[in-house]
Amino acid sequence: LVTVRGRVGEVACYPLVHNTHESGILRLSVASSDHPLEALAEDYARRVLEQLHYVGVLAFEFIEVEGGLKANEIAPRVHNSGHWTIEGAECSQFENHLRAVAGLPLGSTAKVGESAMVNFIGSVPPVAAVTALEDCHLHHYGKAFKAGRKVGHATLRSADAATLQTRIAALEALIQD
Numbered sequence: 001l002v003t004v005r006g007r008v009g010e011v012a013c014y015p016l017v018h019n020t021h022e023s024g025i026l027r028l029s030v031a032s033s034d035h036p037l038e039a040l041a042e043d044y045a046r047r048v049l050e051q052l053h054y055v056g057v058l059a060f061e062f063i064e065v066e067g068g069l070k071a072n073e074i075a076p077r078v079h080n081s082g083h084w085t086i087e088g089a090e091c092s093q094f095e096n097h098l099r100a101v102a103g104l105p106l107g108s109t110a111k112v113g114e115s116a117m118v119n120f121i122g123s124v125p126p127v128a129a130v131t132a133l134e135d136c137h138l139h140h141y142g143k144a145f146k147a148g149r150k151v152g153h154a155t156l157r158s159a160d161a162a163t164l165q166t167r168i169a170a171l172e173a174l175i176q177d
Contacts, residue, residue: 088115
């Protein structure tokens, strides 16, 4: 759950994401629609933000355990699992972090359709093939390719969850090639 708290205490939460990791590295984040534990995650996050009087973006990694949530990690910064917000939310985590620190009103954390973020680990698939995918937004970090290193990501969007899953599969096929 990526959250943001402004200088005067206003709190906004992005939709809960489901993260998939491989070998301890984030591979895929899918922004959820109406996750049954969203309200609980937001409650936990708001309490932490308020107790710390925190200003800016704070990301929470929860693990679902027996129908509840256990906190695994709290990151005091914009976070890789929130990169989908660049194209997938009305106001990205980056812009909201700057707004919070500058004392400006927070922007909307509402999703723009269905969204997912796929990390590129070690290498980036052919740029022309990635950018040819419908509603796919490539972010190439310009880092040297190295096994286990995040070197870029793509954000995928669609109007519905089924189409999003199809687009994720198409992108993942490019990664395998």
